[in-house]
Amino acid sequence: xxxxxxxxxxxxxxxxxxxxxxxxxxxxxxxxxxxxxxxxxxxxxxxxxxxxxxxxxxxxxxxxxxxxxxxxxxxxxxxxxxxxxxxxxxxxxxxxxxxxxxxxxxxxxxxxxxxxxxxxxxxxxxxxxxxxxxxxxxxxxxxxxxxxxxxxxxxxxxxxxxxxxxxxxxxxxxxxxxxxxxxxxxxxxxxxxxxxxxxxxxxxxxxxxxxxxxxxxxxxxxxxxxxxxxxxxxxxxxxxxxxxxxxxxxxxxxxxxxxxxxxxxxxxxxxxxxxxxxxxxxxxxxxxxx
Numbered sequence: 001x002x003x004x005x006x007x008x009x010x011x012x013x014x015x016x017x018x019x020x021x022x023x024x025x026x027x028x029x030x031x032x033x034x035x036x037x038x039x040x041x042x043x044x045x046x047x048x049x050x051x052x053x054x055x056x057x058x059x060x061x062x063x064x065x066x067x068x069x070x071x072x073x074x075x076x077x078x079x080x081x082x083x084x085x086x087x088x089x090x091x092x093x094x095x096x097x098x099x100x101x102x103x104x105x106x107x108x109x110x111x112x113x114x115x116x117x118x119x120x121x122x123x124x125x126x127x128x129x130x131x132x133x134x135x136x137x138x139x140x141x142x143x144x145x146x147x148x149x150x151x152x153x154x155x156x157x158x159x160x161x162x163x164x165x166x167x168x169x170x171x172x173x174x175x176x177x178x179x180x181x182x183x184x185x186x187x188x189x190x191x192x193x194x195x196x197x198x199x200x201x202x203x204x205x206x207x208x209x210x211x212x213x214x215x216x217x218x219x220x221x222x223x224x225x226x227x228x229x230x231x232x233x234x235x236x237x238x239x240x241x242x243x244x245x246x247x248x249x250x251x252x253x254x255x256x257x258x259x260x261x262x263x264x265x266x267x268x269x270x271x272x273x274x275x276x277x278x279x280x281x282x283x284x285x286x287x288x289x290x
Contacts (some may be wrong), residue, residue: 006053008089011038013058014077021076021102031096033074080108088094096174098122115248124175126224130178130250133276134220137248142274149269162186167218169211169234170225170253171199178222190214194230208234215242220250227254237262246273255281 016025025068035056042049055066063078067087074094080103084197090110095103095117109115110232136142141158147154166182168175179189180201189202190212196207206214208230215221221243225231229280235258249272251258261279264274 006051007072008054008055008070008156009072009074009262010070011189012059012073012078014065014076015059032078033096035040044077048058053162057172059103077102083108092116094118096108096121120173123173125255126174126252127181129252129278130174130222133250134178134182134187134248135161135185136276137250137274138164140274142276160186163188164215164219165190166220166222167214168192168202168222168224169225170231171205172200172224173263174252175222176201176223178224182222190217212239212242215239216244218244218247220248223249223251223256225256227256231257233257233259234260235263237265238253238264240272243272245271248270249275250278251275252278255283 011033013034014022014028016022016028021033022028024254032084033056035054038054038056038075038212041054055062056071057066058061060079064086067073067090067091070087071089072092072094073087074096076096093109093113093115093116094270096178098117098119098121100106100115100117103115104273106115123239133217138156138161141263143154143156146152163186166179167190168179169192171179174288175191176199179191179199182249183189183201189204190210191199191202192208193205194208196205196210198205204214211234221235223235225234231254233256240259240262243266249258249263260277265274267275
């Protein structure tokens, strides 16, 4: 602890950089931790208000000087080399996102420092995005946009989404949030996870080894799995062939969990009606990508 018994916390925000994070000014405005935002948030925790000494910084402007005495670091990224020497009093690092791949391998972590992430921080927004994506697929928004671009007139119709089946592959914080939002519209929700344990807002849970059995039932599929040895190419060409004709797909997990070449073939043939893809390899996609 600091001599005045206040915990010194260094908040490091990043200016927008197309080659880093956040890549846009809009992203900067969303993710920046400013004094104004801190002051508003700390009002909800009056017991902590006088126990914290916050330092607000951008990029590396005051990083090295501040880290000489900081006990907590809150940020997305930072220089990891010789961290024990740079920050001798550091005890806690809080990563503001859920993913920490950009900091791996973790062989730089000093023995006395704990590193935590913001698991679940995206749940609220993920639920909204999941609901929006499924509704976009159901109401033909991708086709409408395509028709508009081609100046093609076509009447497109859809029935209410009530009673349609959503298959959520990966029911962690993001997948579960999307499942609960879609359930509010009267959809039947099937979840797939490693454990297959029951979840609130999900009608049926199955283990991954039962995926082939539930794929044909889905009107819409929401993918939110990390890329692991178990999930790599999970929705391969064979499994995509098991899907109901006209199915819609959303992938917010990792690109490597799905065979995108097979996806393109199935989109062109109409076997898969439309797809909303949030993850690619590489990112960003080249300008000549289809």
